[in-house]
């Protein structure tokens with residue numbers, strides 16, 4: 001009798017989709033190297049919550065923050081072999097995979113503001129770069145935000161000459177980041193996100209560049225006395241999935257994932273700046289904050305803009321031109337907007 005009841009329950013569970021899904025959800029392992037209390041971590045949590053509600057438990061998102069499952073030099077391989085299904089690596093970290101075009105986002109002083117960043121991400125340039133991921137067995141679902149990078153060291157870095165001879169940590173073997181540090185007179189040193197605290201503490205690197213949110217959550221303020229608010233380049237992410245896994249998902253599930261990713265991306269763009277501003281308040285307690293006067297900022301810009309020319313064949317001349325056109329268009333729109341306001345007064 002007991003045997004019969006179990007068999008009956010199994011058949012009922014199989015026939016009733018709701019029960020069956022609840023018993024056996026699709027699991028998406030989402031790995032990333034930052035802390036949960038970062039723009040990336042918060043967006044990942046929002047995405048998880050909405051997907052699990054909207055799919056009524058048919059999909060379960062397992063979040064693995066802080067590189068607890070894979071370090072950032074391991075996670076691309078893990079995604080490609082299907083050990084995890086979703087990642088959100090910094091855009092610079094796609095270079096070792098052979099997708100150098102993401103380096104466009106690392107170019108110094110290419111974006112005047114976040115509006116320009118988002119417009120490029122949402123443009124054909126952003127789509128063209130995502131298409132380069134497909135032969136690597138990945139699909140790009142969204143661009144996520146963190147913020148503009150600042151420079152840290154154990155001495156105040158104000159003038160360009162202050163970089164001379166410093167070993168500066170960069171995120172990955174990436175021609176743009178390497179060229180940027182060399183042009184400043186520094187020596188680029190690659191350390192993964194999890195290695196950088198130790199490298200800075202033990203002197204394998206003298207300084208680094210990162211967003212204030214990462215500087216705070218990775219506790220880099222414990223090993224760096226000065227932080228220069230240079231906003232010299234940008235740090236963003238690509239949310240990527242394993243292509244085969246994605247293509248095997250039921251169509252209705254894919255639609256929900258796409259919609260929830262869109263909503264998480266919008267939320268991310270709303271909170272990223274706030275997270276960085278809040279982190280700055282915390283960091284100020286431990287670190288000397290340096291602000292660049294306008295003439296010195298011009299000195300940095302003059303020193304760094306030649307990087308664009310140096311790497312144009314790596315990131316793609318057409319892409320570069322398209323970004324210049326987008327930022328010029330934005331500039332025009334902003335001027336026209338100001339004129340409208342002026343005329344109304």
Ligand code: SIN
Nearest residue numbers: 033034090171192193
């Ligand atoms: C990240 O924001 O994902 C990592 C940044 C880093 O490597 O410092």
